[in-house]
Amino acid sequence: MLxxxxxxxxxxxxxxxxxxxxxxxxxxxxxxxxxxxxxxxHAPEPMERQWLEAVHDADYxxxxxxxxxxxxxxxxxxxxxxxxxxxxxxxxxxxxxLAALTAxxxxxxxxxxxxxxxxxxxxxxxxxxxNDLAVTANRLVxxxxxxxxxxxxxxxxxxxxxxxxxxxxxxxxxxxLHAEKNFPVRKARSSLDISLADGLGDSGYMAxxxxxxxxxxxxxxxxxxxxxxxxxxxxxxxxxxxALSDAGLEARERFVMRAARERAIPLASALGGxxxxxxxxxxxxxxxxxxxLADEAEG
Numbered sequence: 380m381l382x383x384x385x386x387x388x389x390x391x392x393x394x395x396x397x398x399x400x401x402x403x404x405x406x407x408x409x410x411x412x413x414x415x416x417x418x419x420x421h422a423p424e425p426m427e428r429q430w431l432e433a434v435h436d437a438d439y440x441x442x443x444x445x446x447x448x449x450x451x452x453x454x455x456x457x458x459x460x461x462x463x464x465x466x467x468x469x470x471x472x473x474x475x476x477l478a479a480l481t482a483x484x485x486x487x488x489x490x491x492x493x494x495x496x497x498x499x500x501x502x503x504x505x506x507x508x509x510n511d512l513a514v515t516a517n518r519l520v521x522x523x524x525x526x527x528x529x530x531x532x533x534x535x536x537x538x539x540x541x542x543x544x545x546x547x548x549x550x551x552x553x554x555x556l557h558a559e560k561n562f563p564v565r566k567a568r569s570s571l572d573i574s575l576a577d578g579l580g581d582s583g584y585m586a587x588x589x590x591x592x593x594x595x596x597x598x599x600x601x602x603x604x605x606x607x608x609x610x611x612x613x614x615x616x617x618x619x620x621x622a623l624s625d626a627g628l629e630a631r632e633r634f635v636m637r638a639a640r641e642r643a644i645p646l647a648s649a650l651g652g653x654x655x656x657x658x659x660x661x662x663x664x665x666x667x668x669x670x671x672l673a674d675e676a677e678g
Contacts, residue, residue, distance in 0.1 A: 381418040381673040382481045382488040383411060384474045389492045391467040397458035399506050404492050406662030416670055421481060426472030426514060434513045434544050436501040443468060443508060456503040468508040475511035475649050479519060479603060482647040487676035489669045494607040494651030496538035505562060511649060512605050513544040516551050526550060529601035534609030534651045535619040539567035552599045556588060558620040577620045581627030596638055604639055609651030610664045617654040629671045636675035648672055
């Protein structure tokens with residue numbers, strides 16, 4: 380049974396002139412429905428302001444909530460923050476939180492949005508408005524739902540915002556596996572960064588993931604994994620520089636989930652990056668990623 384968090388407002392109208400489209404979030408939901416997989420849908424609530432301000436600057440939170448983000452910050456994000464996008468951002472934050480709570484109960488749950496790992500304390504960046512991974516990791520610890528949280532980021536781009544926002548937190552470990560020469564140009568410092576060469580394929584990627592993840596799971600021993608499951612390491616991704624195949628992405632998901640399941644660690648995934656002119660193909664790739672995680676979670 381797949382526990383999937385989704386809200387119709389994940390699909391916000393694209394601002395005029397913006398290259399970013401939100402339609403893949405609806406297409407992922409449709410692809411999962413068409414797969415015929417057994418699925419329980421969960422609808423998130425907007426994240427409460429106090430938890431946003433626990434990791435983001437209060438002034439920036441106010442700018443987002445009132446849809447008055449300055450133009451220079453909107454340029455860093457990549458699109459204007461309209462009232463609809465502000466609402467969507469709060470729901471996506473709530474979605475990763477709900478996925479984490481559901482994973483604690485069922486072992487695995489997926490948010491059909493989120494993974495906004497470039498958002499920094501005082502600004503968004505790289506198509507990310509607010510950082511759901513940092514917000515959720517902090518809240519899990521603050522509410523005593525987890526003593527130790529691992530944020531595992533397998534997006535092709537480094538999780539720089541998450542690294543900055545959670546730096547110096549011994550109870551939270553950030554692990555980023557990313558293309559060395561991809562965005563952002565200036566990398567932050569995660570608890571552990573694994574920089575990968577352009578064009579790396581399935582076998583090299585899996586070897587790097589194995590070498591990085593296994594020691595962290597065994598030594599840090601997290602109570603939950605927040606997994607940024609970006610599918611942009613795929614060879615056909617428009618913004619990626621790696622060369623994973625469909626089979627390679629599935630192997631990645633099964634490896635991560637198997638490692639978590641064997642240690643009885645709940646895992647919540649967030650959608651993360653995936654880009655291409657064929658939005659249906661990108662959505663299918665995300666859906667297959669989620670289905671592989673759910674299938675492997677069953678053992």
